[in-house]
Amino acid sequence: MKLNLDTLPFGRSALEVEETFPVEDGEGGWSGLSAGGELTVDNTDSRVLVAGVLAVSCPAVCDRCLEAFELAYEAGVDIQIIRAKPGTPGDEPPDTWILYQVRGEVDLDEPLREAALLDLPIKRVCREDCLGICPSCGADRNQKDCDCPRESADPRWDGLEP
Secondary structure (H helix, E strand, C coil), rough: CCCCCCCCCCCEEEEEEEEEEEEECCCCEEEEEEEEEEEEECCCEEEEEEEEEEEEEEEEECCCCCCCEEEEEEEEEEEEEEEECCCCCCCCCCCCCCEEEECEEEEEEHHHHHHHCCCCCCCCCCCCCCEEEEECCEEEECCCCCCCCCCCCCHHHHCCCC
């Protein structure tokens, strides 16, 4: 996605984002990370600020039951384009992408991709009430209830049970 600084109107405007970014899935393959939404662009004399929240979706595998599902989450975007040559860093927030460019087109693909990847949930579950897989027999507890005894692995945790 390109943002043309030469034709960008002064003041506040909206930027529609509808992008798919390739992401390595960890098994040698590639999957698509789809991001969409409306970002706010503030064009001032010396800076262009691009901020907002994107709706992101990607294929995932549930950490509890190992079923494939479509993961949907939100990712915050905060990009500053400084209309100057790179110099000494100022008091910029550490979570902000800073790009230095005076004129022309700015490629926002990498900052948007990184924002989507940084907000990727650590724990990916297909639904909140997913029961997962039985540690004894390997049955999917969402499909059927197994007859395996449900023992506490460590007796020191017994005091926490209801």
